Amino acid sequence: ALVSATEMLNKAHEGHYAVGAFNINNMEWTKAILLAAEEAKSPVMLGVSEGAAKYMCGFKTVVAMVKEIHDNLGITVPVALHLDHGSYDGAKACIEAGFTSVMFDGSHYAFEENLEKSKEMIELAHSKGLSIECEVGGIGGEEDGVTSMGELADPQECKTIAELGVDFLAAGIGNIHGKYPANWAGLNFERLGEIQNVTNGKPLVLHGGSGIPADQIAKAISLGVSKINVNTELQLVFAAATREYIEAGKDTEGKGYDPRKLLKPGADAIKAKVIAMMEEFGSAGKA
Ligand code: G3H
Numbered sequence: 001a002l003v004s005a006t007e008m009l010n011k012a013h014e015g016h017y018a019v020g021a022f023n024i025n026n027m028e029w030t031k032a033i034l035l036a037a038e039e040a041k042s043p044v045m046l047g048v049s050e051g052a053a054k055y056m057c058g059f060k061t062v063v064a065m066v067k068e069i070h071d072n073l074g075i076t077v078p079v080a081l082h083l084d085h086g087s088y089d090g091a092k093a094c095i096e097a098g099f100t101s102v103m104f105d106g107s108h109y110a111f112e113e114n115l116e117k118s119k120e121m122i123e124l125a126h127s128k129g130l131s132i133e134c135e136v137g138g139i140g141g142e143e144d145g146v147t148s149m150g151e152l153a154d155p156q157e158c159k160t161i162a163e164l165g166v167d168f169l170a171a172g173i174g175n176i177h178g179k180y181p182a183n184w185a186g187l188n189f190e191r192l193g194e195i196q197n198v199t200n201g202k203p204l205v206l207h208g209g210s211g212i213p214a215d216q217i218a219k220a221i222s223l224g225v226s227k228i229n230v231n232t233e234l235q236l237v238f239a240a241a242t243r244e245y246i247e248a249g250k251d252t253e254g255k256g257y258d259p260r261k262l263l264k265p266g267a268d269a270i271k272a273k274v275i276a277m278m279e280e281f282g283s284a285g286k287a
Pocket residue numbers: 023047084085176177178179206207208209210229230231232233
């Protein structure tokens with residue numbers, strides 16, 4: 001069965017590694033990531049943005065699809081189905097639909113309102129046995145058409161939200177969604193360290209996990225990051241592998257146009273990338 005993410009992330013925090021939260025878009029993504037986790041013997045979180053859920057015909061469809069694929073493949077490692085960057089209404093809907101973890105992202109509200117809504121959502125999620133992530137300080141870049149500025153989170157605000165009993169906390173430390181620009185300043189470790197100090201060892205979440213150099217990932221984990229969100233990286237490897245297949249003319253050979261063949265190089269590329277990231281994050285072999 002799918003599980004809440006609390007235990008896997010607390011273990012990751014104690015063990016100084018991070019669990020990947022990989023965003024899914026469809027059956028191919030789901031299958032590739034679950035197979036990767038099983039092969040790497042790693043716990044895993046499947047992230048679902050509200051936009052992706054809409055694309056997959058709603059939260060209930062996502063829950064049904066993920067559960068069936070999980071059982072059909074005989075997955076034995078811990079898997080959490082997590083709403084990524086949830087709105088107030090979206091998080092409530094996911095709690096009802098059967099997700100096992102939700103993020104309530106109130107970072108675009110004024111802090112008092114974020115605090116009030118986060119408190120309500122933490123109580124609701126916990127009353128139903130789900131784990132919950134909240135966010136302080138916007139993450140840079142663009143996601144589902146919403147652009148935020150990528151400020152550094154205020155440690156005092158992080159402390160206040162942590163004390164509400166949130167299970168893990170996303171805080172802006174100079175990370176950006178999507179590709180990192182050439183002039184990116186890198187993660188702000190001083191701020192990350194301060195946030196970990198005032199939040200009393202709460203597992204922290206690093207968004208925008210695509211394209212961060214390995215040494216910065218390792219340092220972030222050493223400073224309390226226990227969950228790393230990855231979306232763009234998997235889209236890039238899928239697109240590149242699919243392009244290669246088509247440019248080589250393989251879709252025109254035999255039945256190469258069959259979607260089960262056409263989408264296979266991309267799905268294999270996702271699986272390989274996820275395994276490599278599980279090794280990099282240190283979660284491989286931990287399930
Ligand atoms: O919430 C999802 C992530 O933060 C993904 O960021 O697309 O840069 O990997 P990314």
